Amino acid sequence: MNPVVIAVAITGSVPRKKDNPAVPVSPSEQIESTHEAYEAGASLVHIHVRNHDESPSSSPEKFAEVQDGVVRHCPSMIVQFSTGGRGRDPGLRGSSLYLRPDMASLSTGSVNFPSIVYENHTTLVHDLAGRMQQHSIRPEIEIFDLSHLHGARRLVDAGLMDDRPHVQFVMGVENALPADEHLLDILLEELRRLLPKATWTAAGIGCHQASVMEWALRRGAHAVRTGLEDNIRITRERLARSNAEQVAMAVEAVLRHGRRLASCPEARAILSLPPHAGAA
Numbered sequence: 001m002n003p004v005v006i007a008v009a010i011t012g013s014v015p016r017k018k019d020n021p022a023v024p025v026s027p028s029e030q031i032e033s034t035h036e037a038y039e040a041g042a043s044l045v046h047i048h049v050r051n052h053d054e055s056p057s058s059s060p061e062k063f064a065e066v067q068d069g070v071v072r073h074c075p076s077m078i079v080q081f082s083t084g085g086r087g088r089d090p091g092l093r094g095s096s097l098y099l100r101p102d103m104a105s106l107s108t109g110s111v112n113f114p115s116i117v118y119e120n121h122t123t124l125v126h127d128l129a130g131r132m133q134q135h136s137i138r139p140e141i142e143i144f145d146l147s148h149l150h151g152a153r154r155l156v157d158a159g160l161m162d163d164r165p166h167v168q169f170v171m172g173v174e175n176a177l178p179a180d181e182h183l184l185d186i187l188l189e190e191l192r193r194l195l196p197k198a199t200w201t202a203a204g205i206g207c208h209q210a211s212v213m214e215w216a217l218r219r220g221a222h223a224v225r226t227g228l229e230d231n232i233r234i235t236r237e238r239l240a241r242s243n244a245e246q247v248a249m250a251v252e253a254v255l256r257h258g259r260r261l262a263s264c265p266e267a268r269a270i271l272s273l274p275p276h277a278g279a280a
């Protein structure tokens, strides 16, 4: 009964309120949605913040507000800030790391997205990794391409990261890695060769969310990822009602695979984090 971390990506950076009003946008909506997801079984929350018009924000005040609310209402839950970003000034993507969330996402290379190039210049990657190291933040390495695994290994070799990061394979983003089970095996084989101590998860975007989760659980993933950032639908016809509803579906998948949910303290141990919430 190997425990599984359930990560919930509550909001994302693409404006979606018009497509699904359940997407939380204001810090108070985000805290409430995270609390519901926590009660449903999530042990890690991945956070983007937004401006009033839903455009992506880098505001440290907003990140701090959501972080404080989660720490207060969801004891021991792992707080992860996004440093990614469509529509964010690259120079501001690390501007909230001084708040010392437990974790932060880190992309180690550039890739084509549906309508933009998601640019992650080596200088920016090194700067973000260095800040995470300085503030004792554990990175979650976002893999949008095989070469990004090699980018992660180079950070280890440069002394900018330890050799047991948490790695997330992101599948199903148009123009990037397709959602393909065979491809996940190739990525895992390369991960085991380059970073054998890493923990891992996989995120399926849009209609691929459930199938990628199945493939990951079948292969012993340390974590699964769900949430409205990646997918706003339950079926083609029905919108997701909340992040908590998606977490409940992830819980069912975990149990179906003969595994159990990690408690927050267990999730911290699995991901090599200290036992207590690391609020600033």
Ligand code: ZN
Pocket (backbone or CB within 6 Å): 009, 012, 013, 046, 048, 082, 084, 229
């Ligand atoms: Zn994100």
